[in-house]
Amino acid sequence: MVDIGLFTQIVINGLLLGGIYVTIGVGFSLAFGVLEVVDFAVGEYVMVGAFMGAVLAPILGSEGVFVIPIVLVVFFGVGALIQPLIHHVTTGDRPHPLLMGLVFTFGLATFLRGSVLTIFGPNNQDVPSSLLTGGVTIPGIGTFPVVRTVTAVFGVTGLLVFMYYLYRTRGGMAIRAIAEDRTNARLMGININRYQSIAYGAYAALTGSAGVFIGMTFTANPGMGLQYTAFAFFMVVLAGMGYLPGVILAGIVLGLTQSFTAVYISGNLVLLVLFAIIYVVLLVSPAGILGKGEWAT
Amino acid sequence: MTDDILRTTDLTKRFGALTANDEISLSVERGEIRGIIGPNGSGKTTFFNTVTGFYQPDGGSVHFDGEEVTGWEPHRLARRGLGRTFQIVSPFKNMTVRQNMLAVQTDDGRSREEKRDRAGEILEFLEIDHIADNEARGMSGGQQKLLELGRVLMLDPEVVMLDEPAAGVNPALESRIMDHIHELNDEGTTFVVIEHDMHVMKTLADSVSVFDSGSHIAQGDFEDVSQDDAVREAYLGGTTAEDDEVPI
Amino acid sequence: MTGPVPSLDRLPGEPRYWYAGLAVLLVAWPLLFGDFWARIGLGALMWIGLAQSWNMIGGYAGYLDFGHGAYFGIGAFATGIAMAQLGYPFVVGFVLAAVVAATVAYLVAVPTLRLTGAYFAIATWALAESIKQAALVTGITGGTFGLSLPRSSETFVGVPVPFPISEAFFYYAMLVLCLATMALTYYLFERHEFGYRVKALRDDQDAAESLGIDTTRVKRQVYVLSCVVAALFGAVHAWYIVYVHPNDVLAPIITDRMVIMALLGGLGTLTGPVVGGLLVFLLERLSSVFLGSTTFYLPLIGILIMITVLFAPSGIIGILRGEVDRADVRENVKELGEKFDLL
């Protein structure tokens, strides 16, 4: 027996959860596909973003959203400075560029997690927000939690902005050329350091802001990053590595799978089902569920 | 009846809507040097890949040395005696040049010493023995081509399929490579060679197959084929293949 | 170019004295320094062995297995189930660990090794996580409660043995396993032509195929071998720690550690995982001794990893062997500096 009210609510939950994943997936997909960085630090950017929300929001009138502009600027700057380091470890005559990037960002993740833990201690911290509370109930359909809805809108907007930049502007074209071949891009007069830094900075900025939203939706905790790193990987695999438009569909699939498994099968099997799906998708269609992803290894 | 060592029948390979090889039937006689020419994108490399097991054909069959080998895995064909090189060189970059040679695996039960000696001989002949213990990543484009050839010779193959062995190779070296191919051919090795350099084709090939748009459109002596209007139009353009004169 | 044979010839004096000294030290270790250092020693040996097992597939074959830790857990659980659920002695569990790991690895290898690069890395990671999640909800693994193993003199081979199942016992067990792993790696990957084939397929699979190498088979062999080695360490670990839980023996951090140890030490080299394993293990384990009871060692380890990857890409072994010198580091720093020109 399927209860219609519950069913529609589960769909809403799934879609909005997918929206949260989209906020992480967009930047990560860009980093993955365009910069060829498998970034283990993605979840820690979310975590640091959430902590910035927890620390700064009380100063800025208890509103998490007011922190977003600061997070955007700070993360863009820091990301732009980190990218040259990543570029350095993934180029040159290194025998395992992919692995080097992976391990470097793993070190970065450990550093960020350890630093926040050492500075703020292990406690949970609330990211306060009085604007985005409660939910809007549409009779007969279900309840839309405000903060989750806003997060989803933010994610989709971020995706559209990124896509516009990447496919409709000169800078985006430069970034795609760099993704293809760095040396040849330089021969065309492209300052690859600058554009890669822009791309990575944009990714970090979006992911950090996603962290503020996630902090408002859940809570901030030094250990929260790992699960978001996992979700970011889910997203790129389902979307197709580096295929930005696939991110939305990936979010929807991921969110709905999670909510339906949790309610109609068993909460305990949610992660098992998700990981199993990732594994099977990679075996059957490594280019994602739409088959459009590509990533040079 | 001729003694075909390699024969394809209606061999077909498609990539989506594109038919890269369209029912190609072609046979190579034991002991000959067969040239394959054709415009860029006409399906020459694809043909190599399908014959040597890197692509599964969508139709047709391949016979090698009296045995049907359609769909065999590449390594099995290689050990059976069908060697090939790649158009885009593929050295094992993190191994030394010598190790590149020694990685080759055969069924003939040669001892390690014999393998080492053979590798030494080949490297010496190709004049890359001085860098035998350097990592392959640091070789120039042309040197990599030579290594590519050297490695396949380690198989002691009956048939060697060479994909543009002379592209990017210095003319002096090129003629030495051709000499060596002739030498091996005299000892009984059969060659199938893709090459755009008509000078090479002319000196090397006993007969030539012409590909165009995925089809095998002509076959015969180099001289005859190069006079063929269709071939000139599709492939050779204004150049006269015999034009060997050096303008200085 | 350093030859394939690992050499200590940079050290003063006759190398064989060094080897002999090392051998004596290894054997006498638990007797000399007591239980605590025996535990540290056996932990180090285990991690060196695990790093080496990852190095086989990740370093030599170039397949970034990010689910390798699952086999450590499979070995631990095979032993745990044999001893705690089925009442068999340890040796049965040990053999079972090898058999189960080999079977699972073989079944996984067939579809998964068709993927390469990041695809393979993520697929193995997802698979390992699936295994962990499955163990958390399955009865035979004790689910979320884990399994407690009996540790007494009879549980070794089924009848009482005339020596105590002590720290020293486990130290020697790990020592034997670790040395066997090293010897096997040395023989297979550095001495035997098998090693060339593995490296060849790592660099260019198609070319390797064209040269008579059955890449599918070679990959599978390396994968299964490396997985079985990890499982055997898991088996000994399970009995030594007497308590196995999915969140412990199937934790992703186990894989992460193996990867970092192999990489920091030097990938695809025999001695790299030894150096990397020793260093990372001791840093983590002894950090509280040196830094006091804080979490400060986490950012420090993070920075250490970043610096090593930035400036010593061929790992610590590259520095020890003299392949990387101060001029290289200076060059490296200079290059890095140039990349910061963002405007």
Add this chain to the structure above:
Amino acid sequence: AGLGGGSERDYFKLGAVTSLSGELRFGGEVTQRGYDLWADTINEEQGGIEVGGETYEVEIEYADAQSTPSTGADAASQMINDGADAILGPYSSNVTLAVCPIMEQNSMPHISGSAESPQIWQEGFEYSFGTIPTVSIIGNEATSALLNLEPQPESVYVTAVNEPFSVATGEAMRAAAEEAGITVENYEEFPRDTDYTNVVSAAQNADPDLHLHGGHIGSHVDLVNAAEQLGYNPDGFLMHYGVNTGSYRDGAGDQGPYTFGATVWIPGVDRSGGVLFDSPQAYADASQSAYDTAPDYTQAGSTAAGIVFQEAFKELGSAPPLTQDDKDELIGILEEIEVNTFYGDVAFETEGEYYHNNINTQTLLVQLGEDGSPSIVGPEESATAEANYPVPAWDER
């Protein structure tokens, strides 16, 4: 380092294994505070432990279990190797389960101030004791107290995170509800990293009177956040462990108030006298001034573990360092001992499924007030305040 503890030592040396990093670092810090507060207080106020007319200071050496059993075992071994007289236990059941066998092997007395899984006591370790009752007792009793509130609830919905402690908690809650003849709409387990909107939607659909949840603090926070977002309003939430901690208060923010929790001790508990600290309030004040944190029962239980050792040392009467014979004798003393502390009268079971566990405690049902501070609202005989029940709906707060 490395070779025994040295035979000349004029202080008691205790080893403490605790998780200062990794997933369990929050609890690890709590236990560390508990142990430290005991040691600092006894050293400052009494100059140490008095044995045979001499006073010996106490020194605690910590080792980080990094939240993993094998490191915990190493840490324990390190302490033993360094010649500790006794061991204070790690936080969390997993690590404790790995540490206990080391204690058995080395015949080393060990009291845990914070491990709550029933599994530990079922193993029957001879050298290990615990001051905190297993969660099967706390969970059960707190639930019973809650079910007695008026208006009588008719149905409950039980959830638990899939980890040993939380599952034990959830099962105890369910059992209590079933014993009381109340409808259990559903009992659901899920992993920690799940999204709670689905949990909440399913629960909301079942429309229970009460929601009972076993988990750690982060999961409680996620649960109330999702409940607020979806407007899920049962008459109350009972969650265990850690509702009355600063971490929950900070993490849950505006959603924190009115949550019910379980404990065996809070500063406000009515109790007078005890060794070292005169009253629960005196203890809380000491904690407040030392760490700027209100203690919860885990911290109190950890301090109590220290106090029990202190009393046992006195009874033993041997000067440090303790010999192996002393340690074996200490086990006998611990089995017999009864110590009156601010935390309660501590005594250990000597047989049965709670072997060596202190179950002489009174479970308390607490509820957080508007300001986030807990008050005791059950069971009736202990209650010091009226429960705010049913709790106000989210949009009426």
Add this chain to the structure above:
Amino acid sequence: MSGGDGSSDVPTLSAIGVEAGYDRHQVLHGITFESRDGVTCIFGPNGSGKSTFLKTLNGIVPVWDGTITYGDVDLTEAKPEDIVTHGIATLPQGGGIFGSLSVEENLNVGAFTVDDADAIVERKAEVLEVFPALEDKLGQKARDLSGGQQMMVSLGRAMMTGADTFLLDEPSAGLAPRLVDDAFGLIERLVDRGAQVVLIEQNVRAALRLADYVYILAEGEVQFHGPPEDLSEEDELMELYLGL
């Protein structure tokens, strides 16, 4: 032959005593070189350092010793992206097109350093005039083109920079004979427009028809330089390095 009347105002690209290599492995042992009006050819055996030298000119490989100047400008330490802005365009060995970008985007990337929108439109028209085959393919991904068409794209892309000096590394390698003709035809066109071309070729026969000046490199050293006519006196060189 065209262009070579010495009156062109294209700056001279010159190298003096250039030494360079990879890691610690030295490849170039003091190369002194000067680009001339028309086509300056560089021949030499495989691995002699031709590509490496070209990469020192365009900034990809750092110069260890010696200097590189372009007219009055010192380019010794300059980075590739800056060198382009000075008016030097490169066609790397193999072509180096951006496969996942469309043909048109490839051309646009070529004009990355050009700010004048009109100039871009003009040059694109010019490229299409030279390679009408590309007209229909503008929207296609470059990797879907055949090898020869890809080479047209990379030549066109180099033209888009509006450079005065072109460094071409084996533009005819792997091309079918009639496309080789096209490629060489294009080089003639560039020269006609007044550009200088530095050309590395193994197709010595064809290249000699265009050459105004020839360098022969072997083992990282210049073995010969002079106008092609002088080559005929160097039988040994011809035999050894050019196989003629």
